[in-house]
Amino acid sequence: MDIIFDRYEVIKEIGRGSFSEVYLVRDVHLSRLMALKKMKAPVETNVELETLKALSNEALPVVYDYRQDEGYDYLFMEYIEGVTLREYIKNNKRTDHKKVLNTAKNIALVLRYLHRQKPPVIYRDLKPENIMIKPDGSIKLIDFGGVLRRSRSLDESKGNYGTKGYGAPELFRGKKPEVSADVYSLGAIMHEMISGIDPNKPPYLRRPLRKIDKAIPQGVEYIVNKCLESDERRRYQTMDDLIKDLDNYKRLRVKDYLFAVKKTIVLGLYAAAVLCALIPLIRGVDQNDIPFPYLIKPLFFMAAAILSNILLFKKISLSSGVRCIQKDIFLTEKGYMGLMGVTFFALGCLSMLLFGPLMPGRAYAMEQGEEMWVNICNSKERNVLFRNDDEMMIEDKVRLEIPKDDVPEDSLSIQVVATSDTGKRYVSRKFRVRK
Secondary structure (H helix, E strand, C coil): CCEECCCEEEEEEEEECCCEEEEEEEECCCCEEEEEEEECCHHHHHHHHHHHHHCCCCCCCCEEEEEEECCEEEEEEECCCCEEHHHHHHHHCCCCHHHHHHHHHHHHHHHHHHHCCCCCEECCCCCHHHEEECCCCCEEECCCCCCEECCCCCHHHCCCCCCCCCCCHHHHHCCCCCCHHHHHHHHHHHHHHHHCCCCCCCCCECCCHHHHCCCCCHHHHHHHHHHCCCCHHHCCCCHHHHHHHHHCHHHHHHHHHHHHHHHHHHHHHHHHHHHHHHHHHHHCCCHHHCCCCCCHHHHHHHHHHHHHHHHHHCCCCCCCCCCCCCCCCCCCCCCCCHHHHHHHHHHHHHHHHHHHHHCCCCECCEEECCEEEEEEEECCCCEEEECCCCCCCCCCCEEEECCHHHCCCCEEEEEEEEECCCCCEEEEEEEEEEC
């Protein structure tokens, strides 16, 4: 084994990152195991060392020594037994929500300690790889190279900190991070632990938790959704607020009941519009009564449904943090005839208008070279990656979803073509999605 600085015996490598290597070493003088972090970036090392020296918390590693040699920085820290949260998720797939809430609370407590510093310390790169779970179930935060003290200038905060899928959206827009950025990252970790879905791997999907498993309490989904708000002003603004809801998640179901009441009102008005249009047709409508007064009641309830939808749901945001622009494309040719056909066509358009804003964002897209990859949901709600000029068989419908922030230009032109097995072209629809 190598002996460095005439004191530390290097046992083995236990981790590696973009800018650093981590080794298990033994202090031959004190017979104590330590973790050695060897780094090429002296600025990052100074930030990490400065932060850890000024902090004292049982969930943070203790720094024992710091050395420099031949352009490298050596940080000797407490060796933490256990596994990273990444290894834990990999071994356990989906985790029981009670275990997740307990882990999230422990993480929130140490983040609260950091945020209460003067000035606040923002972790910025919270992800499963940077969280250690000890044998007794307690947690330790590791890798403080991405921390930011709130008093620093915006220019100093533009480093490559934050991991796609875990970092808050504002981190990738050059905006100076607030403490709510750590709230977003903690929400992403909670979602992954419960769902077992890695948001940093294809198909870059973050589905609503209760669509994955209806047994998940409504309060848990509410907490995760609030953490993952794309608008930082709508997230938890302090860890105290988040911890309070984590402790009282069972009482948060009332918020979902309120949503159900609002949705019932809109659906009731929509159903009234349909009945007012269909019942007179079944009984028979005098030709002199078309279009009025026959259409008065259906149009009244349609207008009431649209107005109620705007008033009741204008503050509803998407749980995944992705704005969903939905456009239904009909790839079948049907010959509608008469007043009945016109009525059903109008009701179909109304349903798209009513329920379009309520559909949750389901997936993230990612650029691969010059091509745009998007998520496709087929009629069986199965998700597949789809790119330019690909072909796929469909049974009934497909839904194509592109996150607003991943549209490369101000607008995107998309063409969908329906063909038979023999190559005969039936229908082509071309439309433009604008930001």
